[in-house]
Amino acid sequence: MSPTDKERMKRRPTLLQISTAICVIFSLLVAILMVLFVIPQQISIVETRLDNAARQSLVRLGPSVADPILTRQYEFLYDQLNKQIENDDTWVRIQVLDATGQQIYPLGEWDPVLAPNQRQVFADIGSAPNPAGRLALVVDHEFAIGESLRLTYVLTAALFLIIALTLIAVVLFLQAAISRPVIGLTSAFKLMAKGDFDFALPQARSREISYLVQEFSRFRRRTFGYQTNLIQLKEDAEKANDAKSRFMSRMSHELRTPLNSVLGFSELALNEPKLSADQRRQLEAINQSGHHLLELVNEILDLSRLESGTLQVKMQPVYLPDILDQCHSMMTPFAASYNVSLTVLPIDPAICCMLADPLRLKQVIINLVSNAIKYNQDDGRVYIEVQAGSSNTVYIRVRDTGIGFTQKEAKQIFAPFERLSKSATVVDGTGIGLSISQRIVELMNGSIDVHSVEGVGSEFSVGLQAAEVSVSQSEEIINAACCKPVNHPTNSHSPKPESDLNTPPTLKESVSVVETNGHILVAEDNEINQLLFRTQLESLGYRCTLVADGLEALKALEKAAYDLILTDVSMPNLGGLELTSKIRTGQSALKEKGEQIPIVACSANAMNDDQEAGFDAGVDAYLTKPFKKEQLAGVLQTVLGGKKPI
Numbered sequence: 001m002s003p004t005d006k007e008r009m010k011r012r013p014t015l016l017q018i019s020t021a022i023c024v025i026f027s028l029l030v031a032i033l034m035v036l037f038v039i040p041q042q043i044s045i046v047e048t049r050l051d052n053a054a055r056q057s058l059v060r061l062g063p064s065v066a067d068p069i070l071t072r073q074y075e076f077l078y079d080q081l082n083k084q085i086e087n088d089d090t091w092v093r094i095q096v097l098d099a100t101g102q103q104i105y106p107l108g109e110w111d112p113v114l115a116p117n118q119r120q121v122f123a124d125i126g127s128a129p130n131p132a133g134r135l136a137l138v139v140d141h142e143f144a145i146g147e148s149l150r151l152t153y154v155l156t157a158a159l160f161l162i163i164a165l166t167l168i169a170v171v172l173f174l175q176a177a178i179s180r181p182v183i184g185l186t187s188a189f190k191l192m193a194k195g196d197f198d199f200a201l202p203q204a205r206s207r208e209i210s211y212l213v214q215e216f217s218r219f220r221r222r223t224f225g226y227q228t229n230l231i232q233l234k235e236d237a238e239k240a241n242d243a244k245s246r247f248m249s250r251m252s253h254e255l256r257t258p259l260n261s262v263l264g265f266s267e268l269a270l271n272e273p274k275l276s277a278d279q280r281r282q283l284e285a286i287n288q289s290g291h292h293l294l295e296l297v298n299e300i301l302d303l304s305r306l307e308s309g310t311l312q313v314k315m316q317p318v319y320l321p322d323i324l325d326q327c328h329s330m331m332t333p334f335a336a337s338y339n340v341s342l343t344v345l346p347i348d349p350a351i352c353c354m355l356a357d358p359l360r361l362k363q364v365i366i367n368l369v370s371n372a373i374k375y376n377q378d379d380g381r382v383y384i385e386v387q388a389g390s391s392n393t394v395y396i397r398v399r400d401t402g403i404g405f406t407q408k409e410a411k412q413i414f415a416p417f418e419r420l421s422k423s424a425t426v427v428d429g430t431g432i433g434l435s436i437s438q439r440i441v442e443l444m445n446g447s448i449d450v451h452s453v454e455g456v457g458s459e460f461s462v463g464l465q466a467a468e469v470s471v472s473q474s475e476e477i478i479n480a481a482c483c484k485p486v487n488h489p490t491n492s493h494s495p496k497p498e499s500d501l502n503t504p505p506t507l508k509e510s511v512s513v514v515e516t517n518g519h520i521l522v523a524e525d526n527e528i529n530q531l532l533f534r535t536q537l538e539s540l541g542y543r544c545t546l547v548a549d550g551l552e553a554l555k556a557l558e559k560a561a562y563d564l565i566l567t568d569v570s571m572p573n574l575g576g577l578e579l580t581s582k583i584r585t586g587q588s589a590l591k592e593k594g595e596q597i598p599i600v601a602c603s604a605n606a607m608n609d610d611q612e613a614g615f616d617a618g619v620d621a622y623l624t625k626p627f628k629k630e631q632l633a634g635v636l637q638t639v640l641g642g643k644k645p646i
Contacts, residue, residue: 023171026163054121061084065077065135066133074104090139092138096133116142119139123137177204181209183202192220201217256624260604306436315356319352320352325344327366338373351466352386360440365384367437369382372460393463393465394463395461401456405452519543519561520565523552564636565600567601568601576619584617600639
């Protein structure tokens with residue numbers, strides 16, 4: 001529930017408030033009805049009754065005044081009427097008329113004006129058809145009406161009190177029977193939402209609320225059962241996820257270990273100058289297949305990391321010209337093998353930095369460029385350009401002149417294992433590269449979009465936040481870059497000749513050989529990898545001693561001095577990280593010598609946790625199998641040269 005909805009709920013009246021308001025309104029209506037109808041009706045009834053009583057008094061008085069009128073004994077009549085007025089408090093004045101209508105009493109003028117609460121009644125003297133005269137009496141009903149009204153007010157107040165008490169009783173009953181149980185059920189819902197199911201349910205006083213409480217009790221039992229099942233399912237899922245992670249790590253290790261030998265020996269064999277053309281093509285096929293298998297392993301491993309949430313990115317300002325130059329250098333031979341030109345368009349210096357993980361950004365760009373090359377046409381072109389966007393966003397666009405795809409395919413292209421149907425059997429791939437790229441870009445708080453026209457080409461656009469850096473920071477980023485920006489020609493299309501493609505560069509062309517004849521202790525339990533290490537290190541000018549595990553390495557350290565230790569992580573008896581820990585904590589023969597021998601760990605485990613564990617143990621560098629001889633040479637040069645490996 002949103003805060004706005006909560007505020008609206010608080011402003012809504014409660015059942016008690018509604019009931020109280022109804023009682024007050026009803027009471028006011030009763031009071032208004034009493035004032036407007038009951039009391040006036042009561043006054044009218046009292047007045048009518050008093051009028052009738054006064055008229056009856058005149059009728060009884062008629063015979064006693066008839067004889068004085070007929071005999072003209074007016075003095076007797078005056079005395080009788082005066083006494084009557086004095087004895088009756090309600091009589092105000094009386095008028096006596098004879099048969100001719102002449103006023104006999106009172107002696108003065110008759111006042112026809114009546115005061116408030118005064119009433120006038122008439123009666124004939126004698127019987128019809130020949131009455132002796134006519135009587136007119138003015139009476140005052142104020143006292144009688146007042147007494148009647150007081151009685152009416154008392155009765156009204158009593159009735160109002162009875163109604164009010166009845167309504168209050170109804171309100172209290174509603175509160176006890178409905179409001180309190182409902183509030184109790186609401187509190188129970190809140191406790192259930194927090195995962196607390198151990199609470200007492202409210203007591204119900206009505207049948208309807210009792211049914212509600214019973215159903216809530218059943219709901220609580222079912223919810224508790226569901227929660228228990230969910231907790232168990234969550235634990236099972238976590239165990240399954242951990243098992244999957246362990247499985248992926250194990251499978252990565254088991255696949256990378258033989259691949260290290262396949263790729264290592266194939267690269268060494270390709271450097272032999274006396275190979276025939278058929279032998280070279282066969283070795284190139286082995287090497288290419290090995291790299292393809294390694295690519296599949298890496299993609300599946302990345303997908304597993306993304307699904308488990310273990311893939312992490314390290315955001316930092318990235319110098320785009322350096323990243324794009326590295327990608328260009330890596331992908332140019334691949335593009336030439338497909339007869340496709342790869343061009344990096346000039347970059348505006350104002351937008352040359354963005355916030356990203358440099359390793360993962362390069363992975364995304366290489367994946368996009370690789371797809372643009374593989375799904376291109378013969379003699380096709382691929383362009384990489386950088387453009388500024390809105391909201392401080394920088395876009396890296398990879399555009400090709402390839403086969404393109406339909407809008408329907410564009411909606412599904414980022415789905416895992418989704419491949420273009422018309423090229424699925426022609427182009428190698430798993431269909432998860434774009435899905436991985438999309439998730440990596442999202443982890444870097446960016447976006448990736450695609451626009452394609454079938455038969456014309458496609459454009460993939462990666463949008464990331466621009467890095468706001470000062471001039472000094474910009475210079476530091478540029479100086480820290482591995483490669484300096486290179487302005488590649490915008491329309492270059494010069495694929496390498498077939499002879500050049502079939503002849504791989506020699507080691508001396510790619511990395512300088514160390515001539516120091518350093519002595520390296522190699523701890524590796526796999527015999528094939530032992531042979532590979534020996535061959536690679538000796539070709540690089542190093543001497544090496546081979547041992548099968550960490551215990552043998554400790555014994556070797558007691559007998560001789562070494563310039564560097566190259567150790568596998570997973571070994572029987574004593575693994576590489578345990579070996580490193582013993583050396584760094586002074587639990588080996590190096591304690592007395594006080595040496596800090598460089599240690600390079602290598603493993604087929606490619607998980608981030610594995611690498612972090614290696615550095616935590618104290619290794620100076622970490623190589624992930626399989627690796628090229630050039631990579632090994634670069635790490636050895638860096639570590640032995642006292643530089644921090646990149």
